[in-house]
Amino acid sequence: MAISVVQRAADIFGFSVEFRGYRAGDSALAELGEALPEETIQGVRSSDAAIKGPVGETAKDVIVRLRQMFDLYANLRPAKVYPGVRPLMDGVDILIVRENTEDLYKGYEFELPGSAVALKVVTERASRRIAEYAFREAERRRKHVTIVHKSNVMPKTDGLFGRVAKEVASSHPGVSYREMYVDAASMALIRDPRSFDVLLTMNVYGDILSDEAAQVVGGLGMAPSANIGEKMALFEPVHGSAPDIAGKGLANPYATVLSAAMMLDWLSQAKGDPRLEKASKLVESAAVTALRRGIATPDLGGKYKTSEVGKGLEAVMVEL
Amino acid sequence: MAISVVQRAADIFGFSVEFRGYRAGDSALAELGEALPEETIQGVRSSDAAIKGPVGETAKDVIVRLRQMFDLYANLRPAKVYPGVRPLMDGVDILIVRENTEDLYKGYEFELPGSAVALKVVTERASRRIAEYAFREAERRRKHVTIVHKSNVMPKTDGLFGRVAKEVASSHPGVSYREMYVDAASMALIRDPRSFDVLLTMNVYGDILSDEAAQVVGGLGMAPSANIGEKMALFEPVHGSAPDIAGKGLANPYATVLSAAMMLDWLSQAKGDPRLEKASKLVESAAVTALRRGIATPDLGGKYKTSEVGKGLEAVMVEL
Ligand SMILES: CC(C)[C@H](C(=O)O)[C@@H](O)C(=O)O
Ligand SMILES: CC(C)[C@H](C(=O)O)[C@@H](O)C(=O)O
Numbered sequence: 031m032a033i034s035v036v037q038r039a040a041d042i043f044g045f046s047v048e049f050r051g052y053r054a055g056d057s058a059l060a061e062l063g064e065a066l067p068e069e070t071i072q073g074v075r076s077s078d079a080a081i082k083g084p085v086g087e088t089a090k091d092v093i094v095r096l097r098q099m100f101d102l103y104a105n106l107r108p109a110k111v112y113p114g115v116r117p118l119m120d121g122v123d124i125l126i127v128r129e130n131t132e133d134l135y136k137g138y139e140f141e142l143p144g145s146a147v148a149l150k151v152v153t154e155r156a157s158r159r160i161a162e163y164a165f166r167e168a169e170r171r172r173k174h175v176t177i178v179h180k181s182n183v184m185p186k187t188d189g190l191f192g193r194v195a196k197e198v199a200s201s202h203p204g205v206s207y208r209e210m211y212v213d214a215a216s217m218a219l220i221r222d223p224r225s226f227d228v229l230l231t232m233n234v235y236g237d238i239l240s241d242e243a244a245q246v247v248g249g250l251g252m253a254p255s256a257n258i259g260e261k262m263a264l265f266e267p268v269h270g271s272a273p274d275i276a277g278k279g280l281a282n283p284y285a286t287v288l289s290a291a292m293m294l295d296w297l298s299q300a301k302g303d304p305r306l307e308k309a310s311k312l313v314e315s316a317a318v319t320a321l322r323r324g325i326a327t328p329d330l331g332g333k334y335k336t337s338e339v340g341k342g343l344e345a346v347m348v349e350l
Numbered sequence: 351m352a353i354s355v356v357q358r359a360a361d362i363f364g365f366s367v368e369f370r371g372y373r374a375g376d377s378a379l380a381e382l383g384e385a386l387p388e389e390t391i392q393g394v395r396s397s398d399a400a401i402k403g404p405v406g407e408t409a410k411d412v413i414v415r416l417r418q419m420f421d422l423y424a425n426l427r428p429a430k431v432y433p434g435v436r437p438l439m440d441g442v443d444i445l446i447v448r449e450n451t452e453d454l455y456k457g458y459e460f461e462l463p464g465s466a467v468a469l470k471v472v473t474e475r476a477s478r479r480i481a482e483y484a485f486r487e488a489e490r491r492r493k494h495v496t497i498v499h500k501s502n503v504m505p506k507t508d509g510l511f512g513r514v515a516k517e518v519a520s521s522h523p524g525v526s527y528r529e530m531y532v533d534a535a536s537m538a539l540i541r542d543p544r545s546f547d548v549l550l551t552m553n554v555y556g557d558i559l560s561d562e563a564a565q566v567v568g569g570l571g572m573a574p575s576a577n578i579g580e581k582m583a584l585f586e587p588v589h590g591s592a593p594d595i596a597g598k599g600l601a602n603p604y605a606t607v608l609s610a611a612m613m614l615d616w617l618s619q620a621k622g623d624p625r626l627e628k629a630s631k632l633v634e635s636a637a638v639t640a641l642r643r644g645i646a647t648p649d650l651g652g653k654y655k656t657s658e659v660g661k662g663l664e665a666v667m668v669e670l
Binding site for chain 1: 407409410414438454455459460461464465466467468469470471472473474475500502503504505506507509510532533534536537539540541554555557558559560561562564565566569570
């Protein structure tokens, strides 16, 4: 459905886009014997960008592997209030920039007799590039970064992350910043979410805080995300698969549609093509307009099926 | 101030309690050269229980060290709605049971050229005793445990924790349970906090989720905590020191008073003395009554100074 929305945007702005579909996840594991088949990896490799749906319990073997394999180091998670949802507070607009390749997600885990150990890995290089990413994004936004870690308890690993982030801050004098421990950040996201513009953090904290922030703005129904590398990027809704409504045509497509809008924005920068940026903006504003008109699935209190939301969105795009 | 409240409770129920004071934290570091002087360690060792105030930036060298040193393995963090605060939702009453001795708090951190590594350690023994603690507490409450981890990404460490917790669950058939990934839990605490009774989790997740839960019920002003070991226990407010109001007599004492109530409850079990349990209940109900009457510091919208709240509480205790 997000595909036809992008297709429609392409028609409107006169560019072409080719979609190819590949299998991944629980159903691929069951039917093909592998959660992430080689064909899918090759498919991602040969594309300009990828968009991924929920995959189920095999998430680690799919998304964590793809992030590592293609070095998709920047996980962007906007948490923004959209019409028709019930947020804790209006006017929240946060961009979480989560380091996406290291920390405990590196996957170094060992079993010992009666115990297990995992390695939390933090490198200067990865800390620097994600901090650069966050400060550059802040320049396009409200010019403020909150650096989140727990260096009081982990002075070496989180300390390194914080130190490098502050070095990067000093080379972006137009952007102000503050540092916050992760526990304090989990409170501040509820107490004072409007005080956040860009939130820069490490992988595990980003996983937890981005879901929390999504709930602050009304839940995962509207939560898109991007996994961005040097040459390739992969976009996905934050929500998982909802087995209880699968196949009923009731899935809320907005998070995927907004992920597609992020994809168009990224592609416009990657290709230097302003038509794609216009397409991205159109998709997002069509989503806002459609939501204002109540074009929504039952989880948002609407009466539309997934495919009807798609048709509604396309109609709004043509109109706008 | 919490001291005179406990003293008053002792007078009322006819038991005796002796308090000794020891230095720790930023000011001890500045004045004595050590954040946790040997004398303080000995003082804690020779007591039945300890109560600790906020210590500042040296927290790791004080509280994390004391937790390890005395093997205070169970960190209890109630998140309960009290009168006079503004919670996200009424009727929330959660007990977070946080493993308090291992995970990344073990302190095994290493610097390498351009990087750093920390070890996340999970043992079967520590997982089992904290799970036992949580299920026993659930038996005294609403008989439900939510087990929180991230075994989809860390199958060995978090997997061990989850597996042991489920083994323990099977030996407590009167308590029902569910499992939740930590990111989902950070959402559920906002969306549906009343669905939680006991929340059992690992050290790092417990740090983050307990602050989040405290904010859900109105902030840290009312957040007590307990660090419990086999023979000794240490109680502390969750909030830190507030340098901006230090010395002005405006600090909100309720979190410390409620920590003292937890201490009396624990001591009553440790000593098998029902008078202490009555004292604990009296201190807590006096706090509730005082809050209903608006006996509160400015952070809670009241006009009372710290010492006046203390006097008000004591008066209510005598009255009840
Ligand atoms: C499904 C899981 C592996 C994944 C993660 O932990 O990163 C998800 O929670 C997310 O945040 O994208
Ligand atoms: C101060 C800090 C070391 C401590 C922790 O991280 O455990 C605090 O945040 C807490 O939760 O008690």
